[in-house]
């Protein structure tokens with residue numbers, strides 16, 4: 001891996017005034033349910049009890065994976081808090097802590113710090129020997145002689161985050177972690193997932209490009225067992241509980257801020273979305289904000305996909321970067337299916353969150369030929385959409401295969417997520433009709 005200041009960082013600094021969640025007022029209503037004091041909101045279940053009573057599951061079934069989901073949601077909340085702090089410092093201090101990986105993609109202290117934190121917490125809760133984690137980052141860059149400062153920042157960030165574990169109802173370390181322990185926690189996430197059994201799947205910062213630009217990003221944690229995604233948690237620190245902002249493109253933010261000022265608090269309030277396979281439900285809770293005292297369990301409310309199935313009324317999301325997905329191909333599809341609205345280009349798995357929340361109806365990604373999609377970019381989002389009532393397939397209409405290790409092997413052309421089967425079928429047919437004449 002090369003170590004250098006990532007070229008996108010300069011763009012990040014420029015763009016921040018334009019689209020930052022902090023400095024731009026946005027007409028959003030902050031989430032109206034207060035965070036609950038333990039047990040005071042009976043109708044907003046904690047992850048471990050969600051939906052089980054309504055499903056009529058026996059307690060042994062309903063308890064299955066409850067502890068895993070509970071820990072996963074809490075540690076993603078911690079990670080969101082960590083990322084908010086790092087993002088603020090990245091974009092305000094113009095420092096050099098955005099690095100480039102071999103493929104020129106960016107990586108930051110947040111990526112490594114979240115990976116170390118989640119790895120440490122999962123190992124403490126479920127036993128270091130038995131926890132298998134498949135995650136995006138490694139320690140190659142961090143271990144280089146010229147990365148001492150970077151490594152120090154990561155160790156400091158991880159320790160600051162773990163010190164806050166009790167606020168999230170988790171046990172932190174008895175003492176400060178040493179550098180070698182932080183490196184070990186990061187490199188322990190090197191499972192290839194090639195054997196059956198249980199694997200945690202982590203994208204510590206998904207949409208790192210959005211992250212360094214002061215924009216959208218997500219923390220994605222899933223649990224796979226024997227190739228099936230059983231749990232999915234998405235932390236979306238810049239995606240407020242209220243959906244209003246999604247109607248606007250970033251270029252509109254500045255205009256809106258002049259007419260409708262809003263507190264940074266309401267914009268700041270992100271969300272954590274989660275689901276457990278088979279519940280037929282997905283849930284969303286507000287981020288525990290740093291100015292709030294501990295309140296756990298954190299209130300949650302159920303989310304559901306949109307009921308819109310008329311393409312003319314549907315909104316479709318896609319990656320921001322043309323290099324990650326062909327905008328021209330999706331524009332052709334949109335036209336032939338009868339989508340009328342402009343695409344909503346959003347960084348990260350926040351796109352999956354938007355479909356699950358009913359804020360958009362379609363997500364399409366068509367990467368260039370030869371690019372192999374990784375499971376950490378999709379596992380959590382796919383399960384959450386499915387449980388919220390939506391559908392996700394490849395462009396041939398087949399389910400994504402999470403059983404083959406790091407990559408989504410056998411993926412047919414691209415990924416399509418929809419709020420319902422009617423839209424999905426139309427898009428799959430349109431892909432077939434136009435594929436041969438595409439350049440993909």
Ligand SMILES: Nc1ncnc2c1ncn2[C@@H]1O[C@H](COP(=O)(O)OS(=O)(=O)O)[C@@H](OP(=O)(O)O)[C@H]1O
Nearest residue numbers: 205206207208319320321323324346347348367371
């Ligand atoms: N060439 C290429 N083609 C397709 N996909 C790629 C490519 N390169 C990277 N990636 C992966 O895309 C992840 C970011 O996806 P996004 O949907 O957020 O893309 S975008 O930033 O909005 O353009 C991104 O995730 P993160 O690295 O976690 O940010 C990558 O795993």
Ligand SMILES: [Mg+2]
Nearest residue numbers: 105106136208
């Ligand atoms: Mg990356």
Ligand SMILES: [Mg+2]
Nearest residue numbers: 203206207377
């Ligand atoms: Mg990713």
Ligand SMILES: [Mg+2]
Nearest residue numbers: 136203205206
């Ligand atoms: Mg990532």
